[in-house]
Amino acid sequence: MNNRRDEEISVKPLLACLRGARFERPPVWLMRQAGRYLPEYRAIRSSVGGFLELCYTPDLATEVTLQPVRRFGMDAAILFSDILVLPHALGVEVRFLEGEGPKLAPVRTAEAVALLEPGAVLDRLAPVFETVRRVAQALPPATALIGFAGAPWTVAAYMIEGGGSREFPLARRLARQAPATMTALVETLTTATIDYLGAQAAAGAEVLQLFDSWAGALPPTERARWCLEPAERIVRELRARHPEVPVILFPRGVGAGYPAFARLGAAGLALDTTVPVDWATRELGDPALCLQGNLDPIALLGPIEAMLGEARRIVAAMKGRAHIFNLGHGVLPETPVEAVAALVADLKTSAT
Numbered sequence: 499m500n501n502r503r504d505e506e507i508s509v510k511p512l513l514a515c516l517r518g519a520r521f522e523r524p525p526v527w528l529m530r531q532a533g534r535y536l537p538e539y540r541a542i543r544s545s546v547g548g549f550l551e552l553c554y555t556p557d558l559a560t561e562v563t564l565q566p567v568r569r570f571g572m573d574a575a576i577l578f579s580d581i582l583v584l585p586h587a588l589g590v591e592v593r594f595l596e597g598e599g600p601k602l603a604p605v606r607t608a609e610a611v612a613l614l615e616p617g618a619v620l621d622r623l624a625p626v627f628e629t630v631r632r633v634a635q636a637l638p639p640a641t642a643l644i645g646f647a648g649a650p651w652t653v654a655a656y657m658i659e660g661g662g663s664r665e666f667p668l669a670r671r672l673a674r675q676a677p678a679t680m681t682a683l684v685e686t687l688t689t690a691t692i693d694y695l696g697a698q699a700a701a702g703a704e705v706l707q708l709f710d711s712w713a714g715a716l717p718p719t720e721r722a723r724w725c726l727e728p729a730e731r732i733v734r735e736l737r738a739r740h741p742e743v744p745v746i747l748f749p750r751g752v753g754a755g756y757p758a759f760a761r762l763g764a765a766g767l768a769l770d771t772t773v774p775v776d777w778a779t780r781e782l783g784d785p786a787l788c789l790q791g792n793l794d795p796i797a798l799l800g801p802i803e804a805m806l807g808e809a810r811r812i813v814a815a816m817k818g819r820a821h822i823f824n825l826g827h828g829v830l831p832e833t834p835v836e837a838v839a840a841l842v843a844d845l846k847t848s849a850t
């Protein structure tokens with residue numbers, strides 16, 4: 499542990515929290531805190547041709563990353579990018595169509611997996627690392643910088659399906675019917691994710707979050723192989739390469755499976771909207787494990803007083819635990835800016 503790092507932890511509440519510190523008022527950031535609900539984001543978004551161009555233009559991606567921090571004063575910025583830049587960097591065609599979500603050229607065969615280009619990933623994602631460097635320079639001293647990636651199963655699910663889906667039937671079927679192909683795909687993604695997150699840490703990311711947004715689409719028997727094992731390897735290798743950078747896991751939708759994710763060595767665990775907070779504080783063992791979450795993003799659509807009541811109940815239930823306040827999933831595009839402002843202000847000032 500070097501001195502510079504110790505100093506940073508002491509001035510950044512979110513980093514202290516990930517090392518087990520408890521605060522009267524929890525540090526706060528929100529998943530998808532940058533994006534379409536912000537008029538200043540929409541202005542920049544409409545000035546570029548495509549969403550990927552925004553992700554790969556460090557000037558613009560830096561600005562968009564900083565916008566919510568500037569407006570609301572969150573305790574962390576999250577790099578503005580997307581989980582699907584990784585398949586793109588592996589050589590897969592990825593397009594973001596207005597109002598339709600992402601579309602990918604499907605990867606469903608051993609041959610297609612063999613054509614992926616893991617050796618090209620770090621070069622192709624160089625603009626993302628440049629954004630990380632610029633944001634790290636620009637942030638206020640008490641604000642932490644979070645890098646992220648999709649977990650291998652979630653990214654594989656988009657690659658196999660060719661886009662978003664409610665239940666990812668093709669991906670779940672491939673995992674059962676062609677396990678060797680699935681193993682090759684998940685291993686390629688696991689190795690590439692370690693390199694990708696490691697490079698974000700080297701560029702200045704102080705925390706790394708792994709989004710397994712579709713972990714809940716798998717039954718527990720399948721989840722061990724496609725979610726837990728890759729997450730464990732990612733956490734272990736990142737701890738070896740960057741012991742000072744804590745990892746937060748977000749295995750969305752796994753319910754009673756959360757305790758298994760609590761045992762993988764990550765510093766933080768993000769709770770989705772379905773997890774009762776008092777259950778989590780009882781069942782998720784180690785009190786040094788920092789819990790993050792888990793207000794329902796719908797609550798931000800109003801009424802505001804009810805939303806603030808729920809937020810305060812979460813804070814109260816987490817008392818005595820290292821807790822980072824967040825939503826249980828991302829900010830919705832129709833969220834009023836005033837609701838986010840009221841939430842962050844209330845968390846910073848309300849009596850607890």
Ligand code: 1CP
Pocket residue numbers: 528529530531532533534543549576577578579580581582594599600646661662663709711828
């Ligand atoms: O045109 C636009 O503005 C595109 C909308 C958009 C935005 C703003 C997409 C496409 N991605 C993003 C940014 C993004 N995506 C961030 C930015 C940082 C922040 O939080 O502020 C992050 C962390 C993500 C991560 C992401 N992308 C996830 C994991 C988190 C989650 O929500 O579960 C997932 C599943 C995606 C895929 C994706 N990218 C974009 C969309 C619309 C989707 C969901 C598609 C679907 O499944 O239907």
